[in-house]
Amino acid sequence: MTKVSSLTTNLIHRPDEPIQDFVPFDLAQRLDAAVWVFDIDNSRIARANAAACRLWRASSEEDLKGRDLSRDMSSTVAKRLLQYQADFTAGNTTFTELWTLYPSGEPESVMVVYSGYRLEDGRMAMMCEALGQAEDQPDNLRSAEALLHTDVMITLFSRDGPPLYMNPAARNAFKTPVVDFARLFVEPTDCDELLDQMERLGEYRLVSRMNTARGQRWFDVSAKKCSDAVTGQPAILMTAIDVSELKEARDTARHLADRDQLTNLHNRTFLQNHLSTLYRVRPDTPCALIFFDVDRFKLINDRYGHEAGDTVLKQIALRTRATLRAHDMIARLGGDEFVVLIEDVHDRASLEAQISRLRLAISRPILHNKTRIDARISVGVASFFPRKGDQSDVLREADIALYASKQSGRDKVTYFTPEMGVAAKARDRLEIELRHAVENEEFVLYYQPRLDIETGKIIGAEGLARWMHPERGVLLPDSFIPICEETGLIEELGRLVLEVGCRQAIDWARQGRDLSVSLNVSPRQFSDPGFINTLTLLATDPDFPTGKIELEVTETVLIGDHDLIAGRLRAITAMGYRLAIDDFGTGYSNLSYISRFPLTCLKIDRSFISQLPESGPIVQLILTLGQQLGATVVSEGVETAEQLAWLSDHNCDEAQGYYITAPLPVPEFEAFTDRLLVF
Ligand code: C2E
Ligand code: CA
Ligand code: CA
Numbered sequence: 001m002t003k004v005s006s007l008t009t010n011l012i013h014r015p016d017e018p019i020q021d022f023v024p025f026d027l028a029q030r031l032d033a034a035v036w037v038f039d040i041d042n043s044r045i046a047r048a049n050a051a052a053c054r055l056w057r058a059s060s061e062e063d064l065k066g067r068d069l070s071r072d073m074s075s076t077v078a079k080r081l082l083q084y085q086a087d088f089t090a091g092n093t094t095f096t097e098l099w100t101l102y103p104s105g106e107p108e109s110v111m112v113v114y115s116g117y118r119l120e121d122g123r124m125a126m127m128c129e130a131l132g133q134a135e136d137q138p139d140n141l142r143s144a145e146a147l148l149h150t151d152v153m154i155t156l157f158s159r160d161g162p163p164l165y166m167n168p169a170a171r172n173a174f175k176t177p178v179v180d181f182a183r184l185f186v187e188p189t190d191c192d193e194l195l196d197q198m199e200r201l202g203e204y205r206l207v208s209r210m211n212t213a214r215g216q217r218w219f220d221v222s223a224k225k226c227s228d229a230v231t232g233q234p235a236i237l238m239t240a241i242d243v244s245e246l247k248e249a250r251d252t253a254r255h256l257a258d259r260d261q262l263t264n265l266h267n268r269t270f271l272q273n274h275l276s277t278l279y280r281v282r283p284d285t286p287c288a289l290i291f292f293d294v295d296r297f298k299l300i301n302d303r304y305g306h307e308a309g310d311t312v313l314k315q316i317a318l319r320t321r322a323t324l325r326a327h328d329m330i331a332r333l334g335g336d337e338f339v340v341l342i343e344d345v346h347d348r349a350s351l352e353a354q355i356s357r358l359r360l361a362i363s364r365p366i367l368h369n370k371t372r373i374d375a376r377i378s379v380g381v382a383s384f385f386p387r388k389g390d391q392s393d394v395l396r397e398a399d400i401a402l403y404a405s406k407q408s409g410r411d412k413v414t415y416f417t418p419e420m421g422v423a424a425k426a427r428d429r430l431e432i433e434l435r436h437a438v439e440n441e442e443f444v445l446y447y448q449p450r451l452d453i454e455t456g457k458i459i460g461a462e463g464l465a466r467w468m469h470p471e472r473g474v475l476l477p478d479s480f481i482p483i484c485e486e487t488g489l490i491e492e493l494g495r496l497v498l499e500v501g502c503r504q505a506i507d508w509a510r511q512g513r514d515l516s517v518s519l520n521v522s523p524r525q526f527s528d529p530g531f532i533n534t535l536t537l538l539a540t541d542p543d544f545p546t547g548k549i550e551l552e553v554t555e556t557v558l559i560g561d562h563d564l565i566a567g568r569l570r571a572i573t574a575m576g577y578r579l580a581i582d583d584f585g586t587g588y589s590n591l592s593y594i595s596r597f598p599l600t601c602l603k604i605d606r607s608f609i610s611q612l613p614e615s616g617p618i619v620q621l622i623l624t625l626g627q628q629l630g631a632t633v634v635s636e637g638v639e640t641a642e643q644l645a646w647l648s649d650h651n652c653d654e655a656q657g658y659y660i661t662a663p664l665p666v667p668e669f670e671a672f673t674d675r676l677l678v679f
Pocket of ligand 1: 448463464465476477478481494497520521522582583606636637638639656657658659662663
């Protein structure tokens with residue numbers, strides 16, 4: 001066996017000396033040292049003197065020349081030989097290496113000097129001269145072997161010039177010839193830092209961009225002060241690991257962590273970090289935080305689809321950016337919420353002008369697939385000096401101001417004032433109270449009768465939530481439903497209302513009262529996945545009063561993916577519930593698809609009833625529509641005998657309102673229906 005492996009120990013590179021041309025081998029025959037020429041291209045020995053034949057355990061030069069050395073050669077050795085060939089071609093290079101030969105299966109370590117040797121046909125081969133058998137310890141051999149095979153680039157530099165030694169990985173990576181340490185670095189400052197710190201600490205490490213055979217790449221580089229083992233001169237041991245892929249991945253990860261994917265704006269995390277830097281570094285800069293969101297953004301999504309919603313958000317991002325100075329910051333906090341941070345705000349007028357520009361830019365129509373979408377924003381502004389308070393306060397103040405804009409009818413700008421902070425605190429307190437109230441079931445239903453206009457009988461009731469507040473008494477829905485909607489508490493409250501309403505209907509049926517119960521379902525509750533579960537659970541109760549429970553939904557619930565909504569509504573009616581549209585006429589119903597929903601009842605909004613007889617044509621229209629759909633029509637908010645008479649004359653099915661009675665607690669409601677024989 002003639003396996004070969006090798007260890008580089010020294011490298012001498014003299015680019016200025018001419019490359020050796022073909023010289024006859026004859027002289028070598030007279031030497032005691034083993035000398036042979038290795039034909040790298042063919043992995044064969046081209047010439048060998050007698051000593052070499054002895055070393056290789058060959059009977060003759062012909063025998064040795066006949067051996068195919070490639071068969072037992074590892075791929076790393078083969079690759080390295082090609083590298084040597086290139087090195088020889090590039091300049092007059094000599095290596096001294098410890099080679100382990102396996103001439104007869106047993107390892108034989110020999111120190112060999114290599115140099116380029118041109119064959120007669122002009123190809124570059126390798127002249128090998130054995131200096132003698134090495135008597136290294138096995139561990140030395142192994143560590144030297146490891147040095148050769150590692151991917152870590154290891155180079156020993158003289159203090160002021162070229163490398164004294166480069167392992168194969170280093171020679172592969174860096175463009176040879178390497179002139180000196182400094183020239184490996186793209187940024188001279190990195191090299192300076194590395195050397196300065198090494199000088200101070202003995203060893204130093206940093207990540208730096210370096211010039212390599214594959215262009216500029218990132219390396220984790222360490223430099224260590226040492227001395228050359230051969231000459232004793234001061235030297236630098238440099239190790240370098242290519243971390244380009246890793247660094248790219250980390251940079252991308254950081255970019256992703258700081259940015260919002262959809263708009264590529266900064267995100268909440270970045271904004272918060274940026275603000276905390278501002279608090280630290282520029283405490284006396286007058287700043288303003290402009291917090292805005294898109295009015296009725298859900299409606300845009302529902303009406304035009306989520307892609308359109310995304311287009312709107314992306315357009316808003318672009319347009320906002322265009323109104324800002326380069327160093328102003330804009331972040332998307334999530335959903336349709338954006339924040340602009342303006343530094344150096346010295347007067348209110350320029351801030352107002354900035355906000356006007358912003359609103360104007362966003363109010364221009366947004367095109368999505370030829371559909372024109374109009375977006376408006378509500379804005380909340382908080383001005384601040386970073387030295388005062390902490391950063392979460394500012395965001396919160398701007399948010400409170402934004403909330404005020406929404407409350408006062410949207411498409412508005414509100415500047416935060418301390419009074420608003422007080423109101424917001426009250427709201428927070430209310431929210432906490434509400435959570436308790438939902439847990440403690442402090443809610444009851446009052447019932448407002450529904451009158452069959454033709455027969456004059458009470459045929460059902462609408463259940464209306466009341467909060468029995470331990471201190472403040474009976475509270476009306478206006479004071480808690482909107483907050484429940486905002487906070488999501490509506491889902492639990494809604495479940496409670498459904499349970500109580502169902503129980504009441506069962507109870508009345510047991511008492512022999514033929515009454516149906518209508519219950520309000522908020523849009524948020526309707527889109528909650530748990531809603532259908534609750535309905536299913538109630539409907540599978542053996543006592544469930546099939547056909548007696550009506551759910552009142554508003555028109556907003558019907559906007560969006562019609563097939564999906566129709567499917568949902570059909571599932572609900574299939575369980576035995578009836579469906580009413582509440583406040584009909586005030587929403588955005590598209591009359592052309594209303595017929596596709598399984599509706600059993602339309603409740604005319606009281607704003608039309610209160611304007612009778614002027615609003616007569618509209619009411620008449622709804623009555624006709626109800627007839628066409630086969631749905632009952634209920635008029636809400638009937639307050640006078642005249643209104644009831646008008647409705648009776650126009651064949652409206654049912655009436656509900658203070659003229660009959662205001663909503664009543666259960667005992668009063670029962671007493672009312674008992675007393676009332678015919679209205
Ligand atoms: P709504 O569904 O339109 O309920 C009718 C409201 O009109 C009730 O107010 C009722 O007291 C009032 N009303 C009845 N007759 C007259 C009248 O002749 N004139 C006037 N001016 N008003 C009349 P309430 O009980 O304060 O409820 C307000 C709203 O709160 C309800 O409007 C409904 O949208 C919501 N709500 C009430 N209970 C619930 C509930 O359990 N769940 C949900 N999601 N919403 C509820
Ligand atoms: Ca209602
Ligand atoms: Ca209503």
